[in-house]
Amino acid sequence: MSKHSYPLFVAIDGPAGSGKSSVSRAVARKLGYGYLDTGAAYRALAWHVLAQHIDAQDADAVAGALDTFDYTIGTEPDAYFVRVGQTDVTDAIREPQISAVVSAIARVPAVRTHLTELFRTIARAVPQPGVVVEGRDITTVVAPEAEVRILLTATEEARMARRSAEISTQSAHTVAEQLRSRDRADSQVVEFMSAADGVTTVDSTHLDFDQTIDAVVEVINTARNSQ
Numbered sequence: 001m002s003k004h005s006y007p008l009f010v011a012i013d014g015p016a017g018s019g020k021s022s023v024s025r026a027v028a029r030k031l032g033y034g035y036l037d038t039g040a041a042y043r044a045l046a047w048h049v050l051a052q053h054i055d056a057q058d059a060d061a062v063a064g065a066l067d068t069f070d071y072t073i074g075t076e077p078d079a080y081f082v083r084v085g086q087t088d089v090t091d092a093i094r095e096p097q098i099s100a101v102v103s104a105i106a107r108v109p110a111v112r113t114h115l116t117e118l119f120r121t122i123a124r125a126v127p128q129p130g131v132v133v134e135g136r137d138i139t140t141v142v143a144p145e146a147e148v149r150i151l152l153t154a155t156e157e158a159r160m161a162r163r164s165a166e167i168s169t170q171s172a173h174t175v176a177e178q179l180r181s182r183d184r185a186d187s188q189v190v191e192f193m194s195a196a197d198g199v200t201t202v203d204s205t206h207l208d209f210d211q212t213i214d215a216v217v218e219v220i221n222t223a224r225n226s227q
């Protein structure tokens, strides 16, 4: 199959709370593209590991859990869902107990290799003319050849404030501490705090949500026009 029969690949990376999921989904909706949230797969595997009473710190046991990991995700921006087997885990994977162990799951090399392949397969299969794929290592590992590569950033202060506004069950202090410690753990595995060569940075610190969407769409349009 020639390269042009695949959807246009928009790769977006960034730290927790930078707006990757919400902005990517809105951009996909606006452009009529598919949307792939890769963090959901790491979270769903963490959910599966906990459901199987596997120790999340036991790398071999976590890698073993991939054999029974039956994962489905919706790539329509308006019909997002995440399933493991027959169980809808869309909301369950956002719970604090999942966020607390997901970095341990994500540092297992066999997990990263397996999920990276899965992301490439899912992204290629979307029916739309393009796909927005967001995570931590999309611009660098999953799709370094992507037509559009963006690092979405915001100051730590802005990211913490946005995330704690979403979570009412925990104090702002707890949310900030957990986010900071997850970013620290994730940074040891993949680089997502600074842009790799050829990656365009969009800093949303002083942009509101709609302005951030416009900034990302502009990067996509510029890249498309130069191809």
Ligand SMILES: Nc1ncnc2c1ncn2[C@@H]1O[C@H](COP(=O)(O)OP(=O)(O)O)[C@@H](O)[C@H]1O
Pocket: 014, 015, 016, 017, 018, 019, 020, 021, 022, 023, 162, 163, 166, 204, 207, 208, 209, 210, 212
């Ligand atoms: N530019 C922005 N200005 C204000 N709020 C934003 C902006 N971008 C994202 N948000 C909000 O911040 C929160 C975190 O965004 P989210 O997409 O979950 O981040 P990530 O996927 O990077 O962790 C959401 O409530 C989202 O609506």
Ligand SMILES: Nc1ccn([C@@H]2O[C@H](COP(=O)(O)OP(=O)(O)O)[C@@H](O)[C@H]2O)c(=O)n1
Pocket: 015, 016, 017, 018, 021, 038, 039, 040, 042, 043, 102, 103, 106, 134, 135, 136, 137, 138, 182, 186
């Ligand atoms: N491409 C990716 C995406 C997520 N992840 C891992 O999955 C976790 C959850 O990702 P997420 O995108 O849902 O996290 P948020 O930033 O949205 O809270 C991250 O903390 C990473 O440990 C990863 O390692 N590589």
